[in-house]
Amino acid sequence: MASPEEMASSMIANMPEKTGKSLDEWLKIAKQSSLEKHGQIVKHLKSEHGMTHGFANLVAHHTLKCDEPIDLVAAQYAGGKASLRPIHNALVKIASGFGNDVQIAPKKTCVSLRRSKQFAVITPATKTRIDLGINLKGQAGTERLKAEKPGSMCTHKIGITDLNDLDNTLIDWLQEAYNAA
Secondary structure, eight states, X not given: OOOHHHHHHHHHHHXXXXXXXXXXXXXXXXXXXXXXXXXXXXXXXXXXXXXXXXXXXXXXXXXXXXXXXOOHHHHHTSGGGGGGHHHHHHHHHHHHTTOTTOEEEEOXXXXXXXXXXXXXXXXXXXXXXXXXXXXXXXXXXXXXXXXXXXXXXXXXXXEEOSGGGOOHHHHHHHHHHHHHO
């Protein structure tokens, strides 16, 4: 898995193709907004310019000239949740294998997996369980594939406590969600 610095470099290199502007052009736009807080800049870039969360976060970070790289994933798996990181890494690897259009978008408490729209969310829910939210519209829930309430970020949720839970059935559900995104 790439380091946070390598991921940021890759995003910066892909920014003109994915967003239509270079990092320097986005920095100028962000600075012209006169917003001073990270969250405000992210919200502005997403709502006013249609930027995805990952790119908006990166631009906000550079706009405010933070010296420390933001590693939201490391923060999610710090302390008592550290043992869950291999499950997270395996899920990201599986999803990334579906196509080169998979976007990994870390947030404060979860990691969104996107294509043209979000198809899954990886959340370290407890010290012993990751919740994998997936979007499978029209599919009934089961004991394992639990249907979520209407209006939730994802239509279904699967609790994962062990790498062995990443079986062919789970991978098929994740692939189906990716295909529909």
